[in-house]
Amino acid sequence: MTQRKLYLQPDGLSLEQQSESPLLAGGPYSFSHCIRATREDNGSLRRDRVAAKALGPEDQARLEALVKPRATFAGIDMTRPSVMGVVNVTPDSFSDGGQRFDADKAIEDGLAMWKAGAAIVDVGGESTRPGAEPVPDEEEKRRVLPVVRELSAQGVRVSIDSYHASVLEAAVEAGAVAINDITALCGDPRSLEVVAASGVPVILMHMQGRPQTMQKSPSYDDVALDVFDFLEERIHRCLEAGIARERIAVDPGVGFGKTLQHNLELLNRLALFHGLGCPILLGISRKSFISHLCGKLEPKERGPGTLAATLAGWARGVQMHRVHDVDEALQALQVWTAIDACAQQDAVD
Known part of the structure; x- marks a missing residue:
């Protein structure tokens, strides 16, 4: 059986904070869309540009990883460069x-x-x-x-x-x-x-x-x-x-x-x-x-x-x-x- 894997690449990054645009890793940038890629183990690959608010249930795990605020790393604040x-x-x-x-x-x-x-x-x-x-x-x-x-x-x-x-x-x-x-x-x-x-x-x-x-x-x-x-x-x-x-x-x-x-x-x-x-x-x-x-x-x-x-x-x-x-x-x-x-x-x- 062919296995399929899904990826989300945030697109339309902006500093404008809108309710339908989630924050990337806790901010400051938000993203309005994602490049949604699906890849199968037979080598086929498909990409679509999808509005963030239109992502479906199968996208939620990837979306949650994208937006989850990052904890400090080795004592370094991850909300700024x-x-x-x-x-x-x-x-x-x-x-x-x-x-x-x-x-x-x-x-x-x-x-x-x-x-x-x-x-x-x-x-x-x-x-x-x-x-x-x-x-x-x-x-x-x-x-x-x-x-x-x-x-x-x-x-x-x-x-x-x-x-x-x-x-x-x-x-x-x-x-x-x-x-x-x-x-x-x-x-x-x-x-x-x-x-x-x-x-x-x-x-x-x-x-x-x-x-x-x-x-x-x-x-x-x-x-x-x-x-x-x-x-x-x-x-x-x-x-x-x-x-x-x-x-x-x-x-x-x-x-x-x-x-x-x-x-x-x-x-x-x-x-x-x-x-x-x-x-x-x-x-x-x-x-x-x-x-x-x-x-x-x-x-x-x-x-x-x-x-x-x-x-x-x-x-x-x-x-x-x-x-x-x-x-x-x-x-x-x-x-x-x-x-x-x-x-x-x-x-x-």
Whole structure:
């Protein structure tokens, strides 16, 4: 028997609050319509644009996931955009060329990001650029633990960017308050158990393949729906392991096993992922798709493109934005949200 799956992608997002337009993830944006997709396991796919008020009983579970207000995540308010600062304690990061491989420099820059207004600082000790090789657990811990420990001691909210269970355990013990796993807890057989026992929230990211192979001819039937399905399955595995949905955020993994067109489709259809019922993290900072669109730019020259994609994400309701340039991202988001506030006031008046 053919199996059918239904998806709802909010459409017609607006700051105008109308009774027939539900709020997306608790606000501030409402949506008047949904792109309603039905996909069967024989490969057939149908899309229709349906008014939100006209959605039927079979749509209600998806609709409830879209509109349910998000709880705070690692102490961060999910009703407004927030910024996660990136601290790569690696010798081979694609974005900064190993400038923070020295622990003192990494701590200094992490503190600067926090003081600039980052809601959380993401510390990682293994490069995940295309072609990067894995780092042994002990070496990864040697790199990240002094940074996590010192930043946490100075009051910084820290997440650990790793998929190795032993690193996750040690980083949480050192003060990390969230886990950011590019493998969605698939990369280590102990990860689910470790995260469940830790009590801290986790960010599940989609990646096709591994960093060594992910950019070798990635393919999808429908990139947004395929990524959605993967993340939904990983959420179910987390729930089964005892990790509450309120402790889970998702990241569609722009740049991880995707072509330029895949990345653009994901960015355009980001609102779909609110249907998972979790906050969304968007990591697009300095990524190569910006150069593919704008010319052969070095990573540090991709700031304007990063800001454009960040604002596009917030316009689709993305709550958390992972960036290298905290000051610039916050400035852009603050201006955007100030304009939004005027639009909301005009709607009330």
